[in-house]
Amino acid sequence: MSSLSRNDYRTLVLSALGGALEFYDFIIFVFFAVVIGQLFFPPDMPDWLRQLQTFGIFAAGYLARPLGGIVMAHFGDLLGRKRMFMLSILLMSLPTLVIGLLPTYAVIGIWAPILLLTLRIMQGAAIGGEVPGAWVFVSEHVSEKHVGFACGTLTAGLTGGILLGSLVATAVHQMYSPAELLSEGWRVPFILGGLFGLLSVWLRQWLQETPVFKEMQARKLLxxxxxxxxxxxxxxxxxxxxxxxxxxxxxxxxxxxxxxxxxxxxxxxxxxxxxxxxxxxxxxxxxxxxxxxxxxxxxxxxxxxxxxxxxxxxxxxxxxxxxxxxxxxxxxxxxxxxxxxxxxxxxxxxxxxxxxxxxxxxxxxxxxxxxxxxxxxxxxxxxxxxxxxxxxxxxxxxxxxxxxxxxxxxxxxxxxxxxxx
Structure with missing residues (x-):
């Protein structure tokens, strides 16, 4: 891989890092599903129904992926890869941060699960654009003979987000008692994910539009x-x-x-x-x-x-x-x-x-x-x-x-x- 330039490596590192943080933001919900179920639904609700509705909100993120991905891809093919690449991580980071700050059912009642569902749908739309968008972005930045390495590295970053979520969830459960976790501890991984995601948005501004898209734009081939x-x-x-x-x-x-x-x-x-x-x-x-x-x-x-x-x-x-x-x-x-x-x-x-x-x-x-x-x-x-x-x-x-x-x-x-x- 010695023929990759310094800019190629920078693109891969920033893309993989952003992808890892975005996937972390998407997946961290499942590690705290039990706690979220206790806090965002009525306390007298049966456990099985609370668990079903909590995982239903988690699943809503997956159902929103196709629509979000198709819309962002449409504009990515017409307006540029980089714009959608930055938009996807912004649409993931902000909802993650807001989830960490949301009032619970005890404070605002039925609005708590409704807002949580809305934010989860936004996360799903974002991840639908991020994954294919990231693959396209890195593949169009490197030479044809390094596309496999570039896409494999980006995929490693995405799967690294799962590992990061697991490690953070384990650490939070060890740091807080069950009562502390229900009080404020559960908010920590969401707030961290949102803040680091916003940092990734800032870092991605240093990335360049892909040479392939620039050429199509210049030759009016869009x-x-x-x-x-x-x-x-x-x-x-x-x-x-x-x-x-x-x-x-x-x-x-x-x-x-x-x-x-x-x-x-x-x-x-x-x-x-x-x-x-x-x-x-x-x-x-x-x-x-x-x-x-x-x-x-x-x-x-x-x-x-x-x-x-x-x-x-x-x-x-x-x-x-x-x-x-x-x-x-x-x-x-x-x-x-x-x-x-x-x-x-x-x-x-x-x-x-x-x-x-x-x-x-x-x-x-x-x-x-x-x-x-x-x-x-x-x-x-x-x-x-x-x-x-x-x-x-x-x-x-x-x-x-x-x-x-x-x-x-x-x-x-x-x-x-x-x-x-």
Whole structure:
């Protein structure tokens, strides 16, 4: 990667840092869902209903992703990548800060959950524009032979936000007693996230518009109709490909990173502290894996790396769940190994970016990714949960199935790469 310039590295660092903080802002809600449920709903409400409504507000952020992503992508293709890149993190940071300052149900009654829902929808719209926008932004700043490394590094930053949220949540729970947490302690991670997000907005002003967009602007090659209309009419194959890759990405992240620490507690009686610690280790190795697989795709091609990585992802997922039943003491190394191969998702953004021409790239990627993530991201926990009573290995089998699909996608990409050559 020695041919990357100093400006390229600065762009990658600032983009990855901002992405990590924005993803932290989006995900921190789930780590404090129990506390939020107690504070923002009537005290006489049944626990199951309070939990359902709290997670419903969390899910609203995911449902808002497609709309926010499509709108921001539309203007990103017409007005510039950088403007939307800065807007997305601003739309995330301000609601996060306000959540940390919100009055609770005891103070303003029904307005507390209504305001919380509104802010959560704003966060969802922001993350819908941030993820595809960040991939497009970094890919158009580096040379073609470094797109995989750039997108993998950015993805590592996004997954690093999950790790940061986990670490901050753990620290806050250790610093405050249960009573202090309910009083004011829960506000700390939201206020910190909002302030650091605003700092990222300021840092991003030093980034430059992408050379690709500048060239299109100078040559008057920007879309002369709705970019999304062009995507749906002329790039359906790319939409299907990106949606399929997003299904793989969502399955790997949701099942192996977000659900597994909870599932191993229930399935194998692993203590919560041990499961969460192992989850943090796996997320760290995931971030490392994203960079490694992204860099490998620049050298050997996205198709070959995706196919080989998915073979190992399926194998390590099966190995992890089968061994937890007989050797739970090895949870840390086994989960770290699996987390590393979840990092094969670092190949996906580069392949998706290349699937669309620059003039509609932001809209094509954002539409395909956000719609697919909203559908498959919502269905995956439900499907796995429904299958668990029948099959204790359901999480591993689900990831194995999607890994098989990933191998087929990899073979398809190899074929496409040969045609380009």
């Amino acid at each position: 879309a002369d109709e709705l970019p999304l209309k062009t995507v749906v009419r002329a790039h359906r194959a790319s939409v299907v490909l990106t949606m399929a890759m997003t299904w793989l990405l969502s399955a790997a992240i949701i099942v192996m990173i977000l659900m597994t620490p909870i599932l191993v507690q229930k399935l194998y009686a692993i203590p919560a502290a041990a499961a969460l610690q192992a989850g943090s280790i796996a997320t760290l190795f995931l971030s490392f894996g994203c960079i490694v697989f992204g860099a490998l795709s620049d050298r050997f091609g996205a198709g070959r790396v995706l196919a080989a990585g998915c073979v190992m992802l399926g194998f390590t997922a099966m190995l992890f769940y089968s061994q937890m039943a007989v050797a739970p003491q090895y949870i840390n190394p086994l989960y770290a190994l699996c987390g590393f191969f979840v990092g094969v998702i670092g190949v996906i953004p580069a392949a998706a970016v290349r699937a669309f021409p620059p003039v509609v790239r932001f809209s094509g990627l954002s539409f395909s990714y956000n719609v697919a993530y909203a559908v498959f991201g919502g269905l995956t926990p439900v499907l796995v949960s429904l299958c668990l009573p029948l099959d204790p290995m359901a999480p591993a089998h689900y990831v194995l199935l999607l890994s098989g699909a990933g191998v087929l996608i990899g073979l398809y990409l190899i074929r496409c790469e040969k045609k380009v050559e």
